[in-house]
Amino acid sequence: MAQQSNTTGSKLAKLLKLQIGSISETIEKEGQTLFGGNNNLLGSDEITDFCIEFLQLLAALLESKDPHDDASPQFHALEMYFNNLSKQILVRGGRVEDLVRYIQFMQRTLIEALSNDKQVTVEDARAMLLFLSGLFNELILAVFQAYLDEKERTVNAQEAELRETATPITEIWDGVLTLPIIGTLDSSRTMLVMEALLNRIAKDHASAVVIDLTGVKNIDSQVSHHLIQMVRAVQLMGSDAIITGIRPEIARALISLNIDLSNVTTRASLSDGLKEAFRRMGIHVSGKAA
Amino acid sequence: MAIPGLHLTQIGSSDFLLEPLRNLNIRDQDLLLESITSHLQQARAYDSTRAFARLGSESFRVSRLYYDLAQQALIDPVYYAWLDTLARTVRAINVKMICIHMQPTAAFALARFMHEIPAFETALDISGWKKSGQ
Numbered sequence: 001m002a003q004q005s006n007t008t009g010s011k012l013a014k015l016l017k018l019q020i021g022s023i024s025e026t027i028e029k030e031g032q033t034l035f036g037g038n039n040n041l042l043g044s045d046e047i048t049d050f051c052i053e054f055l056q057l058l059a060a061l062l063e064s065k066d067p068h069d070d071a072s073p074q075f076h077a078l079e080m081y082f083n084n085l086s087k088q089i090l091v092r093g094g095r096v097e098d099l100v101r102y103i104q105f106m107q108r109t110l111i112e113a114l115s116n117d118k119q120v121t122v123e124d125a126r127a128m129l130l131f132l133s134g135l136f137n138e139l140i141l142a143v144f145q146a147y148l149d150e151k152e153r154t155v156n157a158q159e160a161e162l163r164e165t166a167t168p169i170t171e172i173w174d175g176v177l178t179l180p181i182i183g184t185l186d187s188s189r190t191m192l193v194m195e196a197l198l199n200r201i202a203k204d205h206a207s208a209v210v211i212d213l214t215g216v217k218n219i220d221s222q223v224s225h226h227l228i229q230m231v232r233a234v235q236l237m238g239s240d241a242i243i244t245g246i247r248p249e250i251a252r253a254l255i256s257l258n259i260d261l262s263n264v265t266t267r268a269s270l271s272d273g274l275k276e277a278f279r280r281m282g283i284h285v286s287g288k289a290a
Numbered sequence: 291m292a293i294p295g296l297h298l299t300q301i302g303s304s305d306f307l308l309e310p311l312r313n314l315n316i317r318d319q320d321l322l323l324e325s326i327t328s329h330l331q332q333a334r335a336y337d338s339t340r341a342f343a344r345l346g347s348e349s350f351r352v353s354r355l356y357y358d359l360a361q362q363a364l365i366d367p368v369y370y371a372w373l374d375t376l377a378r379t380v381r382a383i384n385v386k387m388i389c390i391h392m393q394p395t396a397a398f399a400l401a402r403f404m405h406e407i408p409a410f411e412t413a414l415d416i417s418g419w420k421k422s423g424q
Contacts (some may be wrong), residue, residue: 194401198394205414233401237392238414263407 008127009067012110013059015120019113020055026109027051034098041094050085054106057081067131070138079142086146096147100140107136167193169200175207176277178270182215190226194233201237208277209234212270214245221257231264240265240280244273293325294318300333301416304353306385310361316372323379330355330385353385356416360391365400370408377409390415 016023028051035041042050061067061074069075086099114120114128172178179197197209211230219227227243234241244267246254254261267273278285295314299307308326316322334353357373359365365373377387387410392400 194398195394198397201414202394207414229401232404233394233397236389236397236400236404236408236412237394238390238412 008124008131009062009064011120011124012067012114012128012131013062015113015117016055016059016062016110019116023109023113024051024055027054027106030102030105030109034102035089035094039094041089041092053081054078061135068134075138079139082139082142083146086143087150090147090150096143099143103136103140103143107132163189163192167196169197171204171206172210172274173278173283175205175281176274177201177204177206177209178212178274179209180212180215180270184218185216185223185227187222187226190223190230194226194230197230198233198237201234201239206239207281208240208242210242210244210270210273210277212245212273213243213250214247214270216247216250219250219253224254224257224259228259228261228264235263240277242267242273242276244268244270293322293329296322296326298326298329301356304334305356305416306330306333306353307356307358307416309358312361316369319372319375323376326376327379327383330380331383334383334385355380355385355387356413357387357389357410358391359389359393359396363393363395365392365396367403370400370404374409381409386411388413 028048031042031047031051032044036044036047057074057078061072061078064072064074066072067074082103086096089099090096110132111129114125120128167179167181169177169179177197177200179193181193200206201209231241231243242265246266265276267276275285295311295318297309297311299309301307314322330353357376362369373387373389380387389410389412391414392412
């Protein structure tokens with residue numbers, strides 16, 4: 001099998017060398033259409049370099065001991081080449097469809113070059129076609145993998161940014177922190193909020209923390225336990241925790257979940273919570289005398 | 291005051307600051323509890339005598355023992371049990387234990403496994419406790 005694939009590879013390599021000029025020109029032209037010009041994804045020189053590098057890597061694979069071996073360094077190098085190319089195009093706003101079309105175009109160009117050679121027998125052509133379709137399928141998979149990696153990285157970065165903005169801990173008065181929680185509370189978010197809040201208490205030396213739940217839509221048993229843990233941790237650090245804005249449905253959920261709120265100070269609104277914090281700290285806020 | 295692994299300092303009239311050192315071995319719990327309570331009682335007896343001599347009456351003010359947790363990055367159930375036992379023991383001699391400088395990591399860990407109200411109180415620091423007027 002290795003012997004046969006080696007023969008297919010060397011025949012393809014020979015064919016590639018004979019027609020390298022026209023193949024290179026064709027794929028470069030298509031590259032300019034898809035990624036250059038108005039699309040502005042790759043520069044003209046970059047496209048030329050990519051085409052040359054692709055043909056060099058393909059020739060190296062075809063001349064290797066077993067071109068079918070997808071664990072060979074030559075195959076890996078070709079895979080990495082497409083991985084990097086796709087990352088570069090995706091980062092610059094390109095579409096994965098265009099990249100896949102370009103790879104299919106490369107494959108078609110090689111098959112057309114094959115048909116131009118009259119010396120290639122039917123058996124050789126069949127073997128070469130099988131080899132090329134297997135190879136390019138793998139390369140398309142590599143591109144999709146890079147696309148998925150890139151997407152995942154983007155989603156992770158967006159999630160991190162959202163987490164950062166979703167926990168706006170503000171020092172509203174000397175030693176008084178407010179934490180308005182908006183959206184759905186899940187366990188991982190509650191843990192992150194708790195960590196950020198405790199670090200902030202230590203940093204700012206806060207005496208009171210007002211946790212406002214006005215924007216919280218849902219709460220489940222696990223999250224309510226985390227919320228109680230958060231309050232307990234704040235109290236352990238020596239600060240007062242005041243929970244405000246518990247919506248009726250949240251209150252009902254807490255009661256039906258048998259959550260003990262006896263050690264938790266609650267107030268109807270954020271404003272009441274702040275008043276309570278000020279009262280505990282001995283601060284009196286009054287209007288300006290007329 | 292010389293207690294192995296602990297540094298006990300009297301602050302103010304009848305308050306005490308307890309700072310655990312790196313070599314504190316809480317497995318010697320019984321010995322530590324005896325030493326701490328003994329020191330606290332001796333110091334308080336001395337203060338009461340002085341107050342009696344000065345004012346003609348004894349002082350019955352509840353003393354406070356501030357336990358400094360600044361160097362304790364993590365509190366596990368074993369360490370929590372030590373704090374709880376110490377707080378209950380000193381309460382028996384009319385001393386209130388207040389843990390100060392609890393680290394965020396320690397509070398985070400402790401809040402996760404603690405289910406009952408602890409026997410000790412907590413404060414950001416000594417002045418934080420006094421400021422809140424408790």
